[in-house]
Amino acid sequence: MNKLVIFNLPVQDLDKSKAFFSALGFTFNPKFSNANAAYMNIVDGSVHAMLSTEAFFQSLIGKPVVKAREGNEVVICLSCESREEVDSLIAKAVAAGGRTPHPPEDNGFMYDQGFEDIDGHLWNLVWMAPDA
Structure with a gap:
């Protein structure tokens, strides 16, 4: 069975975070991204992160964001x-x-x-x- 690892990270400024991780060579999939979140490819095909604005992240977890x-x-x-x-x-x-x-x-x-x-x-x- 082929599995993906996708973890979610809250970020303060989505555009700045995308620029930071782009500088490290990570890429983003616009198909799964919007103004609130960006789908980041870390290891193609297997490991990804969803960078989410803190407000959006908080709406998903229903408790304060650390x-x-x-x-x-x-x-x-x-x-x-x-x-x-x-x-x-x-x-x-x-x-x-x-x-x-x-x-x-x-x-x-x-x-x-x-x-x-x-x-x-x-x-x-x-x-x-x-x-x-």
């Missing part, structure tokens, strides 16, 4: 094909307005670093040696 800069419920982890890809995506995130909450961690068989997007959501990028 401000990601003040507290987090989840860290989104993406695997990368190389250490260089980790470093490249981190550099793009910082150049687009994100920040790194910690330096890279190199354990030899695994290399990772995280970034905080412009809304405060935490993302972790990790490369693991194929034979680890």
